[in-house]
Amino acid sequence: MVGASLAGLMTSLALARAGWQVTVLERAGARRSSSAALAVDPPDLVRLLGQEASATVLPHLAHDAADVSGGLPVTWQALHSGLQAAAAEHSGIRLHHHSPVVEVGQDARQAWAATNTGAVHVGDLLVGADGYRSLVRAAVAPDRPDARFAGYVLWLGVADEQGLGSVRWPTGLDIRSSGGHLLLGYPLPAPDGLPTVGSRRLGWAWYDASRNGLLRRIGAVEGSVVQHSLRETDIPEETYAELAAGARQHWPAPWSTAIIDSIERRAVTATPISEYLPDRLVAGRLVLVGDAAHVPTPMTGSGFAASLADAEALGRATAATDAHEVPVALLEYEQDRLQPARSLVKSGQSFSRSFAGR
């Protein structure tokens, strides 16, 4: 498995449940952070992971998940730490952090991945869960390896209730549009997962198609390919000032207050949005899941659910499979997942075309 983010961890757990020994190679360290939030349905996780692993994952989401029934999101971080704990506990999974894969390959009998230290890991199949800039995708679909820039950026932040003064607390996801901009605002519990008044948080995601010049100037987008997201320190001071003015102009309280608070703390990140419409998910013993397989705009709100469906379908297709049957089992997985993934990406592309004015 290349990649130990949400898709990689869920797929590792599904494969281990199907009886495989899984080696996971992740370029990042074990501690991760993200301001993103996702809608999660706990029964889906229980179906995928089984009772034992879900008993480890769900307490990480407990208080967030209670809110999901009311339509609220859970934090990416809570979900990631829960899945990582479940994978670390599983005897069938070996997690290697700080292990960037630099090359993958296969022959008729096996697949392999080489890391930057020269270590080569060999197995019956190799799963690419390595996200929108997937290295494994380049081996599966060499004719069209890259996701394409969708023409807009997503500014993201989370503000603490303490820093906001007295604001009217929202009850659920709030979607606003103004002057060609779009905002998703959502209440989140305190970092310990409890909905303690005074310690809660407000998350926000601001879709903005007016910054493409900046993204190209700083090299975040080159040609039609997104090169990287922007961390807090990558955002120029004048852009912070423009965002603060834009927040006052476009968004009502409490969102304007939350955004300005994030800007004043320089706690804003930006993700130029990519899309990838797959023609294939499999080549021989190589297989793609999650954003490596298909990249819908986050506006679909379904990237996570699609990754979960991939994990489930791959576990099902490869259960009780002998090594020599793996390529056939992977084609079964592709048969199951390719059309739903294409439909999802296409639905997002309609939004992107109208939002980015292309």
Ligand SMILES: Cc1cc2nc3c(=O)[nH]c(=O)nc-3n(C[C@H](O)[C@H](O)[C@H](O)COP(=O)(O)OP(=O)(O)OC[C@H]3O[C@@H](n4cnc5c(N)ncnc54)[C@H](O)[C@@H]3O)c2cc1C
């Ligand atoms: C800003 C943003 C907001 C989103 N909002 C939503 C939402 O509201 N709802 C929703 O359902 N979905 C949303 N999504 C999508 C959702 O987060 C993803 O679809 C889902 O988490 C699956 O991601 P992934 O694990 O496939 O990829 P990633 O999270 O990109 O993980 C890829 C992993 O592979 C590792 N990796 C990459 N290359 C290598 C290498 N060469 N060697 C080793 N490791 C490597 C990376 O370090 C990373 O850990 C959003 C996405 C973004 C970017």
